[in-house]
Amino acid sequence: MQPVAFLPSPSQGVWHLGPIPIRAYALMIILGIVVAVWLGERRWAAKGGQPGTVIDVAVWAVPFGLVGGRLYHVITDYQRYFGDGRDPVNALKIWEGGLGIWGAVVLGAVGAVIGCRRRGISVLALGDAIAPGIAFAQAIGRWGNWWNQELYGRPLDAFWALKIDPAHRPRTADGTLDPKYADVATYHPTFxxxxxxxxxxGVLVLWAGRRYRLTHGRAFALYIAAYTVGRFWIEALRIDDAHHVAGLRLNDWTSIIVFLGAVAYLYWARGRTGPEAVGAVEPAVQAEPAAEPAVEKAEESGDTPPAGPEPEDAPEDDKPGRTAEDVAAEPSADEPETAEPTPAHETENPASTENPESAAKADDVPDPAPETDIEGADGTISPTSPKPATAAESAPEPPAETAKDEPETAAEPEADSATETDADADAEVKADAEAEPRKPRAGRGDKTEDEDDAAGGTAPADETDTGAGKAEPVRDAK
Incomplete structure (x- = not known):
């Protein structure tokens, strides 16, 4: 019996490349593995895992899976390889077909566990990533049964029925063609x-994984449960030799047990959430930037802090605008400040004009001790330091009198200064005032000394010593 329309079977499934046989069954298995690894890598990277992990684990899982699949097939169909007239060597001929999916899954999982432990990742997370890829790999691998004309179902008279050649139709125990199928050419294409x-x-697992965020092995359990449902009714259509238990084929009982286990795990792990060990590479920890000044943070947020005077007790090093060179150039607070003699034409105040606070502090510090002359061994008198000459000093002056433009000193205690009168002091001050105009006082808002005197201020730096050793205020030259 042969229907008008049917699916043809290939005339051969082996090609020889010189002495090397190229088998279509093996090509389908390899193509399925490539698809599973490719899709698994993409899904693993989407989980945040390191690229290349699935390939590394596949190096362990694929060989274990092939061995496990072959062992399951040989054990469940041992009558084909062992017994009277059977050759046990045929059990090694994997290229002739015969891989049990259950053995491949179980022993392949053992290899996956080894690979995952070596990488320090979760085998459940990896199972979720490769679950749809395994389903697609099985879909491709089943076409190897078509090339070998094996694992077909009961006779079928329909346009989608598969034609099987007489050499591949069911046979009896002695190897002869079964008379029931001798005239039947088309069968259910169970493959x-x-x-x-x-x-x-595979499509279901992809959709459910995105829709319900299946993690911690639940996507893999869904794949197992869904596959066993289909395998149960497909297994019932097959007519190849198999062991029966209570009227069901052994693979049917296996499908039932595995299905119940997968459903139980889905229920048990229904509430499992949290991070999974996917072995992601953490980015290099970068040093935190230094805390930004409050002014910069306020400018970024749009709130400008009110301008105000800088705290007087703030350390010099903490003031803005100062650099390391400025700090190094300034004298330390523990060392006495040594200043070079200031020319008379620059300023009357020997205090530094660069720092107002220093100028203010200089007014409060007592003037240094007056310079004295040292009498040598030969009776000559030599000054301790040269004094800058001014216009007022061009005329002869008493030796005890100090120059006007020298830095202010305290009252000189020499006895000969007591003979100087108030009139001489006034005349000298007026001469100095006529020789050099009044200049603004440094660090006081560019006010002149006259304005300070008019405002009631005093100018302690302009006091001169009197003959009696008593300081007398300078009178303005008008």
Whole structure:
């Protein structure tokens, strides 16, 4: 019996490249593995995992899975390889077909655990990433059964029925063609049913994983549960030799047990959340920037702090606008400040004009001791330091009198200064005032000394010594 329309089977599934056989069954398995690894890598990277992890784990999982699949097939169909007239060596001929998906999943999971532990990642998280890829790999691998004309179902008279050659039809125990199927040419394409079912399972896992955020192995459990449902009814259509238990094929019982286990895990892990160990590479820790000044933070936020005087007790090093060179150039507070003699034409106040606070403090510090002359061993008198000459000093002056333009000193205690009269002091001050005009006082808002006197201020720096050793205020020259 042969229907008018049917699906043809390939005439051969092996090609030889010289002495090397190229088998279509093996090509389908390899193509399925490539698809599973490619999709698993993409999903693993989406989880935040390190690229290349799935490939590294596949190095362990794929060999273990192939061995496990072959062992499951040989154990469940041992009558094909062991017994009278059977050759046990045929059990090693994996290229002739015969991989049990359950053995591949179990032993492949063992290899995956080894690979995950070596990488320090969660095997459940990896299972979620590769679950849809495994389903698509099974869909591709099932076409290897088509190339080998194996694992088909009961006879079918329909346009989608699969034609099977007489050499691949069911046989009896002695190896002869089964008379029930000798005249039947078309059968259920169970390989196609399972291939389409696996594609649907892969799509389901992709959708459910995004819709319900399946983590901690739940996506993999969904794949197992969905696949076993389809495998149960597809297994019931097959007519190849298999062991039966209570009227059901062994693979049907396996599907039932595995399905219940997957559903139980989905229920048990329904509330599991939290991070998973995906072995992501953490970015290099960068040093935190120094705290920004309050003014800069206020400018960024749009709130400008009110301008105000800088605290007087703030350390010099904390004031804005100061650099390390400025701090190094300034004298330390523990060392006495030594200033070079200031020329008379620059300022009358020997205090530094660069820092107002220093000028203010200089007014409060007592003037240094007066310079004295040292009498040598030969009776000559030599001054301790040269004194700058001024216009007023061009005329002969008493030796005890100090120059006007020298830095202010305290009252000189020499006895010969007592003979100087008030009139001489006034005349000298007027001469100095006529020789040099009045200049603004440094650090006081550019006010003149006359304005300070008019405002009631005093000018202690302009006092001169009298003959009696008593300081007398300077009278303005008018």
């Amino acid at each position: 196609l049913y399972e291939s389409l079912w696996c594609v649907g399972v």
